[in-house]
Structure formats: C-alpha cells, structure tokens
Amino acid sequence: MNQLAGKIKKLMKCSLFAHSVNTLKFANQIADKQKSEIDIYRLSVACLLHDYGKIFDREQLKAIIREHHLEVSSQELKFNSVLHAIAGDFLVSRDFDISDKKILNAIRYHTTGYCDMNTEDKILLIADKAEEGRIYGGASDIRELALKDINLCLIEVYKNTIIYVINKGKPLHPDTGRVWNNICGGN
Ligand SMILES: [Fe+2]
Structure with a gap:
C-alpha cells in the first residue's frame, strides 16, 4: 500500500493527494464501525485511486473515452464532474495494472453510485463526500452520521447532492x- 501511495503522490497535485489520503482515513474509520466484514484492502486501494482521473483535464478525458470506446452515453458525456470517474477505472487499470473488478467498479461509480451498492462502495462514496477536508455546510453532521449508520448517511449525502x-x-x-x-423505496 505504501508503494502504491508513493506512486500516486508523484502523479497527483498535493491537494488531490491529500484528499485521497483523507478519503482513505475516513473510509477506514467508517469500516471499523461496520458489523459486516469489510474488504479493507480493496476499499483502501479504491480510496487512494478514486480521483486518479482528475490528473487529466476535461478534454483529455473526453479524448480517452472516445479513443478507447469506453461505455458512456452521449447524455452522460455532458456531466463534466463525472468524466474523471467514467474514465477512471480504465485509467487505473492501464496505469497501475489493476484488474480487480470490485476496485475498478468502485472507482467508476464513486460519484453517482448505483442501485444496491455493496458496503465498500457506499463507504467510498460517503468518505469522498465527507472526509475531514470537506467544509461545506452540514459536512460535520454527515461525518458524524457516517460513523453511526451508513445507510442513513447515504440518504443525507444524496439529499445534499440533489439540493x-x-x-x-x-x-x-x-x-x-x-x-x-x-x-x-421509490423503485
Ligand atoms: Fe474524490
């Protein structure tokens, strides 16, 4: 893990690397509170690499998506804030030689999530939005809730995002x- 963190540190800007490490730290705190068994190795790798796509700019990401025929709808391409995740799993598999489907899936969906997420993916999504560097209004309440009930916390995270x-x-x-x-429970 230290070797991986060292490689990522060289590639990322300081602020992005700090966010990735904070996400990892908070994800581990949330994982500690879970009753079910958590795959800490997979979760930690996904936390460190979830924003790797952000080292590329918007146009580079769109070019990578086109060039490698990554699965994405034309509608989704309009969501600039999600491009780093859409290309993220491909970039991580290419540049870090990671082929673990669960790690790649967590990275691909860390911004929007998906229905019936596994616990590790919920933790990444929450930790990304609520790590200690996040200072938006209500962030500390989300942090507190994350350590008590991740499902209730997930609802709050989505509510905040949608608002x-x-x-x-x-x-x-x-x-x-x-x-x-x-x-x-809508569908
Ligand atoms: Fe992030």
Whole structure:
C-alpha cells in the first residue's frame, strides 16, 4: 500500500493527494464501525485511486473515452464532474495494472453510485463526500452520521447532492436520480 501511495503522490497535485489520503482515513474509520466484514484492502486501494482521473483535464478525458470506446452515453458525456470517474477505472487499470473488478467498479461509480451498492462502495462514496477536508455546510453532521449508520448517511449525502445540483440550476445525473428513488423505496 505504501508503494502504491508513493506512486500516486508523484502523479497527483498535493491537494488531490491529500484528499485521497483523507478519503482513505475516513473510509477506514467508517469500516471499523461496520458489523459486516469489510474488504479493507480493496476499499483502501479504491480510496487512494478514486480521483486518479482528475490528473487529466476535461478534454483529455473526453479524448480517452472516445479513443478507447469506453461505455458512456452521449447524455452522460455532458456531466463534466463525472468524466474523471467514467474514465477512471480504465485509467487505473492501464496505469497501475489493476484488474480487480470490485476496485475498478468502485472507482467508476464513486460519484453517482448505483442501485444496491455493496458496503465498500457506499463507504467510498460517503468518505469522498465527507472526509475531514470537506467544509461545506452540514459536512460535520454527515461525518458524524457516517460513523453511526451508513445507510442513513447515504440518504443525507444524496439529499445534499440533489439540493446542491438543483440550487445551481444544473441537470441531475440520471444515476443519482435512480439511486435516490431506490434508497427511498421509490423503485
Ligand atoms: Fe474524490
């Protein structure tokens, strides 16, 4: 793990590396509170690498997606904040020689999530949004809830995301809407 962290540190800007390490630290704290067994190795690798796609700019990411025919709809391509995740699993497998499907899937879906996520993927998504460097209003409440009940916390994370997107007047990613309906029992 130290070797992997060393390689990532050389490639990422300091702030992005600090966020990745903070995500790893908080994910481990959340994992400690779970009753079910957590795959800490997979979770930790996914935390360190979840934002690796961010070392590429928007146009580079779009070019990578086109060039390698990554599975993405034309609608999804319009969501700039998700491009690093859409290309992220491919980039991590290419540049770090990681082929573990669970790690790659966690990276691919860490921004929007998916219906019926496994516990490790829920933890990554929550830790990414609530690590100690996150200072938006309500972040400390999310941090507190994450250590008590990850399912309730997930609802709060989605609620915050959806309200933020609506307040910005931006479109909602279809997966975010799908997960929200799913966790609220809508479908
Ligand atoms: Fe992140």
